[in-house]
Structures are given as C-alpha cells and as structure tokens.
Amino acid sequence: MKRKLAAVAVLSATALLTGVIQVSTTAAQAAPTPALQAQAAQQHAAAIALASGQSEPLAKALALGDQERLVAKDAVVDADGTRHLRFERTFAGLPVIGGDLVVHQSSDGAVKSVNKAIAAQVGVPSLTPKIPADRAAADAAGAVRATVGVTLDADESPMAEVHQAGAAQLVVWASDGKPRLAYRVQVEGTRADGTPSRQVLVTDAATGQVLSTHEKVQTAAGTGTGVFVGNVPLDTTQSGSSFQLKDASRGGQSTSDMNNGTAGSGTLFANTSNTFGDGTVSNRESAAVDAQFGAAKTWDFYKSTFGRNGIRNDGVGAASRVHYGSNYVNAFWSDDCFCMTYGDGSGDTHPLTALDVAGHEMTHGVTAATANLNYSGESGGLNEATSDILGTMVEFYANLPSNPPNYLIGELINLRGDGSPLRYMDQPSKDGVSADNWSADVGNLDVHYSSGVANHFFYLLSEGSGAKTINGFDYNSPTADGSTVTGIGRDKAAQIWYRALTVYFTSTTDYAGARAATLSAATDLYGSGSAEYNAVAAAWTAVNVN
Template identity: 75%
Template sequence: MKRKLAAVAVLSATALLTGVVQGVAAQADPAPQARGAQQHADLIAQANGQAAKVAHALSLGGQEQLVAKDVVVDADGTRHLRYERTFAGLPVLGGDLVVHQKADGSTTAVDKAVGAKLALPSLTPEIAADQAAAQATGAVQSTVGIAADEDEAPLTEVRQTGTAALVVWAADGNPRLAYRTTVEGLRADGTPSSQLLVTDAATGQVLSTHEQVQTASGSGKGVFVGTVPLTTTQSGTSYQLKDAGRGGQATYNLKNKTSGSGTLFANSTNVFGNGLVSNQESAAVDAQYGAAATWDFYKNTFGRNGIKNDGVGAVSRVHYGTNYVNAFWSDSCFCMTYGDGASNTHPLTALDVAGHEMSHGVTSATAGLNYSGESGGLNEATSDIFGTMVEWYANLAADKPDYLIGEQININGDGKPLRYMDQPSKDGRSADYWSSSVGGLDVHYSSGVANHFFYLLAEGSGAKTINGVSYNSPTYNGSTLAGIGRDKAAKIWYRALTTYFTSTTNYAAARTGTLKAAADLYGATSAEYAAVAATWSAVNVK
C-alpha cells in the first residue's frame, strides 16, 4: 500500500458531514494559491536564468545543460536549486543534482545523483527507435501472467503507446545512449499498468523498468473518516465536490468504469453521503476529505502549496472498476483512484491510503526517487511516513492516528495492519535493519528500514503504548533511544527529501541527507542531530 491523508481546515464555507452532510458551499478566494504559484514559478525562472552559470561552475561539458525542476528557499535566504540535466538536448536519467547557495548566490555544496562525467562516444543509436519500442513492448509482453511480487497482480494485456525516445542513461554510473519507452496495459485485478522502460540504444538490453502506476492492495469497510467538514463549490443551484480553496481539488464518479474522467459529484442539497457503502457519495466524501487533509498537512506543516507546490489540486476518482480491491496514484493524470473492493462493498477510501498514495506525487515532484532498489524503498517509506503524519494531523475520532499502515483496510482479512513502523518484520516480509541484501527486496519491504528509523527517531525504542496502541521497537545495536517527537522527525525527513535526496539516494546517502537536514533545522551540535545519527546506527545504517 502506498499513500495517505490528514486534517481539513474549514474555509469560508463548508459542507459539514453529520451522518448525512450539512453545510454551505465554499466560495473560497483562490488568490493566495495563485500568488504562491506565481512566486514558485518566478523562483524556477530565476534558477533557469542562472543555469548556464551553474553548469560552468560545475565544470559540466559543453553539451550539458541544466533545467530547473524545483527551488527551496530558507528563511535566511539560503537557496537550494534542484536541476535536471540534458546532454546534447537529451534528458539525462540520473543526471539530477541540487545546488546549495548562500543568500548572496555563492555555492556552498552540490548533491549529485551520479558523479560520473558524461562523455558519450556517439549520439547515433545502433538500434532504430521503432525496433527499440518493439523490444521494450516485447520485454513487457514476456511478463504477461507473471506477478513481479506477491502484492502485484500479473499483466493480462499489453499494448505499446508512444514511441521510443532517445535519452542518456547515467543512473548506474556508466553513462550510455539509451531509449525510453512507455508500455501500457492492464493487470488481472483491473489495475492499469504504465511501465517506463529504458533500453540500451546499442544492444536493446533493458536497463531499467519502472511501473508508473503505483498501487495499494487492500480491502476496506464502509466510510472511514466519519463525520467531517468538506469545502464545496456552488454552481447555480448545484453544489459540487470541488474545492476552489485547495487548487480546485475535485472528486469524480467513474461508475465502475476503468477509464475516463468520470462525473463530478454534485447535488442540490450540499449534503453528501450518509456513511453507508450503499450510498455512492459516501466513498466520495472519504476521497474528497482525504485530498483536502493531505493538502492541509503539507501546506500547514511545510508551507507546501499542493503536491507539486504549484497551487494545483489533484483529482480523485472513486468507484473504479468492478470488485477492484486496490487504489492507486498516477502522475500522468495527476489523480488518485479508488476501487470498491470485494463485492463492490469495501471501498478503498481509507485516510492513510490517500495520504500515502498522494505523497508519491510529492516525491515525484521533488527528489524523484527511483522506484527500485534502495531508492525505491526510500520512496515507499516516504509515503508511509507522510501518510502516517497526515493521520496524526487529521486526528479523527473515526480513525485514531497510529504507526500502523493500512490498519483499517484489513488487507489480509485477519484484522492485522499491512505494515508496522515500530517493528516492520512483524508483517513477515519487511526488513527491520539495513543489510547488503535490502536493495534486492520488493520496495514495499525494503522500506521497512526507513519506516523503523522514523518510528525510532520520533518515539524511541522499547515497549510503550501510544494513543491506545501498544508498540515494542527493537534496535540493531541494543541501544536505547528516547525519540525527538514525530513533528521534528517529519520536518527532518521532509527537508532531506526536498533539499538533499536525489533520484539515486540509497540508505547511506539518506543518513547523510537527514543529518544535513537536522543540522540546517536544529544545528550540527544539537540533540536532534545526535538523535538522527544514533537512530540510523540503530537500524544498521552507518
């Protein structure tokens, strides 16, 4: 499972859900979001304006150019410029870097995804684009009927989309000319598949495969969020599940289809759902609240203006497919999609599902952690961490916050959570501690190391009861940890993600990045800095 949600701030007008929803329509002023989006756009433009100067300072080759992706500005004016790289106009996969500057513009440090110099002997591929596309499609076709892991349904249908585009593959430290091809299909459980393959332009060898539709398997029961406030939009005599105050976030009814945008939920009473699965609006209430809570968590905790920090809200789609026991986030549609579960009676609209999945969008917009190996585990853990934090932020009576992942969707049918942050191995598959084999695990299980780190950093080791839930977190080295609190732990992780992590960050680099983040936030001699170092050692990351 991958993503989650948090608390909702009630704006100037809201629809209040009370068994049956009551309230008034929102006529929120979008100006603050627009101003924030313009400021972010201006920072990106400024970063692009100095891209050539930065490239020269980094001694990049004449065929290399930098393109700004994101900018973080600290209160003291320190800037962190995140760039993607091109070589002879081709995207460089693994070429991303972050330049850290003082307020006066002088560079203090640079974090690169890969340090290798780019020097390609030729920009002429030995394999034609159509052949590369066919080879990529064939590679995916060969996996039909085979599940990549226990939690992923096998492919049943494959079709090539688009064409193979030339790129430079540098993520493994051995730069070479390659093709990037997207191959779409459908899995046996109804989940859409959109696999991004990178193949060697000389041999056709598959260098990387990345499933862009990131799913969460599970089953839920009824409406999860209970009675909550919603912000709606009035259009004539109709009230819509559309939130102008949060970037236009809206919820649509797919009516059991597996494609299309669906129909925007609207009615004449501004009362949505009644808490029962039989009422199609009830799942929509969960989804709309989940999107709003996730927005509010990032906005009020980190000052982030939407998933991409551009003031644009995500779309939520409910009632996807038939008997679809899953939910997923997709960057391509910038949308969150929920199935109705077994017998179409167990919607997957739990709060932690939304917060987890939508946090994948935040990771994509910032560090872009590759979804494989150790970086993939960090990607998954990031969603578990912020999904959990959204749950604590929301603090709903109907979904008491905890450090359990997917506890309400009952994915295994035995009432147990999907994952445990205090001792990840309790799920039977996740890793508590780092080892040289962690990178070979499925990313949902290699995430255990970072999940365990976060719990220990926030709450400390040993047996304890938190918010009515019992935990007992061990350490690799037998150390006793006190914890610094979840809010500080989350701020450190977020700063590391947005400021220091790159696409290839592994656990060793995550330790370095979070220590830098702790030093930035609390000082290099602070108790928080020492706690980060001790906690990584406690999960065997040194």
C-alpha cells in the first residue's frame, strides 16, 4: 500500500458545501493527529520489540523444550507498566498451531501468570512426514472440491470453483492438545454467489486426516434497501483539482469502485465538487459514502474507546470496495487484502453497506490481529460473537438518526425478506437456531449460532435480564437459572470484553475460558469482588457457563 499522500486542502469546518453532504478534509474531532498516530505506532512497535527481546529468557523460564522458540506477535502495556506479551510458538523451526500464549509481567519483568492455548508440552516423535507435500496439497484441494453443492456455513454459498494456492507448509498441529506433524495448505476459490474463498486446511502428515479448516474471508450475507447513513461528514484528500475518498486522518482509509468486477482494488472514488452521492442507489457514490463512513466510525470507536490505532493497532487504515460482482448478495472482510468489500445485492439495487455490517466484519480483522480465535467449535462462536458485540458498539458509538442503535444484528439488511433481524442479542433463540445458553453440544453448532451464548451474556451484562425498552426497541432477556441479572452498562461491558480479547483470549479459548478471561479483565479494570466483577460472574451463570 502506498503511504505517500497528496497535498490536503484545509476547508472551513463550518462551510456548508453544495449538496447533501458536508465534507471536511480536516481531521475529525475524535480522530488523533498524525503526530499522535505516529507516537502511538512507535510505542506499540517498542512494546513488540520488548516482547521479542524477552522471547528467549521467557522460553527458558516457561521450561519450553530445546527445540521450542517464542515469536512475538503483540504486546499490551498498562498504564502502571504491567505487560501482556503475546507470542506464537515454533518447534524445530516449524510453526506450532495452537501453541500461542500470553505472558503477563509486572513492570519489573517478573512473570505473574501465563495464558496458554494448550497446556500440553509441544513435541513430535519425528520431523519426517509420511505423506509428501505435493500429495498433501492436492488432497486438501480435493477435500474442498468435495464440498461443491454443500453449504459450508450458514451465510455462505456452495463452492463454485477451487484451486490450490501455494505449496503445503509443514507445521506442528497442537490445538487439540495432541501435538503431531501436519501440513497447512491454503485452497482458494469462488463460491456460487461470487464470494471469494480462502480456506486454510490443516491435515495430518501421517494419515492425511483433515484436522482443521478455517475460512479467511469472513462474510455477513444480507440484502439492503438503499443507502443507510444519510447525510454525514467525510474527511477527504485533495489531489490536484479533485477530491478523493481517502482519509489521511485515519491511516489512509479509502473507498473504491469495483465496477462490478471481482479482481483488483478497483477505482478510487474522486470528483471535483468534494460532495459525494445523493442518497440514491442509482448514484454509485452513495454506497461509497456508506462504506467510507462505516470504516471511519469503526476506526473512531476503537480509537476513542480503547486507544486502538486502527484494526491492527499499527495506524494503517483499511480499504473499502463497493459494487463488487453482479447481483452479489453479500459483504466480507479479508485479511489478505486488508479490505472490506460490499456487493450490490439482488438486482444490483440493494447495496449491503449498512453500518453494523461494517463494524461486524472489520472487527474480524481486530480478532485476527489479537487472539486469532479459531473459526470452529466454541472458539468460533466467540469469534463471531466478538464481531456482533463490538460491531453493535460501533452502531451505538455512531448513534445515527437513520439507524438508531440497538441489540439487533442486521436489522436493516432484511436477509429473510420479512424485516426480521439476523440475530437477537437479548434472546438469541428468537431466530429459531441460535443458542441462548451453553450446553455440552453448543460447540457443534455453526459458529453464527453458537455465538448466541456470548451475545446473550453481553446483553445481560450490559442491560440486565427481563423486559425493557431501550432506545425505542423492546427486549425481554431470560436467564437459564431464572435468576435476575442487573446490568453494568454497555460501555463497561465492552471494556471488559475487549481487554479479555486482547490480553487473555488465545486461539483455543472456549466458553469456560471466556468466563475466566472476562473475570480477569474485570479484576484488572474494576477490582476483584467489585460490582462489575460480580456482574460478569452472574451473567455467565445466567447463560449456564459456570
């Protein structure tokens, strides 16, 4: 990505420009200055460098084997100097899937505790695979081809075409607590509805058994009825006599027109008036306004709420792409292109650029950059719930008159055609398939439905149980044990969830682990035994996570 920007024109913040959108190329009030962005990026880089410098002594302190190494991935340093250092692990130079851990240190470097994705020691009897790499890659592609005509996920279409992408990589698989030699292969393709697919498969290097599959392109299918955000301010970049939908105050975030194609980055939106869109679907700029505004509000929410400087916390803004494909009824986030992509829906007349779609999907990027929760089983439900939870918080942060914030997911995109939301956080089972409470088989559900347990927990923690009206929306949240839960407010609940995600969750965290992680987060923020701590415990008990 090119980081060099053209000269930026400075317009009066009070100037009302011709048309329906007031646009300013000065930084938004909530956005940090470039100098502060640079300072935050330097501090984050220094924290990761600190973690890298600790990798060898920490490996010894944790009694890792002679062939194990720690590789720094992320670091969080609290105001009091407490450090939370996140590491991936290697064995004999091979990546260890499920070997990630977080080391918590006091300000003087003393280890206080460690969160490990697995408790088992990492080791394999042999580093020689029984299956050659080319066969492993071909078998992985074949496993994906075998799914043609079968729906892979609740909101994903059957595979239309697949092909192997790159050679098979030898790894150590440890996510199930039984380390073994394995291959990791990426298989790319296109689903029948036009959504790109990038599935990462892990297969046993001795037997060929598929151990794990993970779809890197996260989607939220739906249809829209037009432009969602109404009249909004935008930060743009002037280049010569034109103004571009490129936001220098938020890491260079930009929006481009895919012109109904599916390859490349599209054409950056630009015009000479600095006024974009007119609110109609027929004006191609209108969907771009939705996308640019959604990316800006997601950035601002994470920055103002958690001090996070962009999705990866590195000050780099994501790209948005609109008008993707033809009759494409979907939207998706991809880490590979670090971009958010929206289709135009049925008949190319219903762009999927709703704000909660933007917040949900870009939060998948935040999860990938932090805990990287596996996209299957209970950890997959927590991955989806994290996007629902923090995407909902983006909606509350924006507080748009055209889209009053609520605890409903996808209420404006009308996926089912009857005006009902995709998901309900107060009582997830109202969609007919999601789980209200934990049970032993909840991990067998599709991740979009097992997410209901965490969504329900977050609603109870925020608002409490029982019937009530919030912001004009009616809710009635039950509890598994008939208890009455008193909420602590969504702002505190979000702080607890985000800290658990970035400091305590690992790739294999399940619901029991999420309870422990959020209690640790509540202790850090509000104190052990505080009202907030007790509310976290009560809310988890209310969804049968004990």
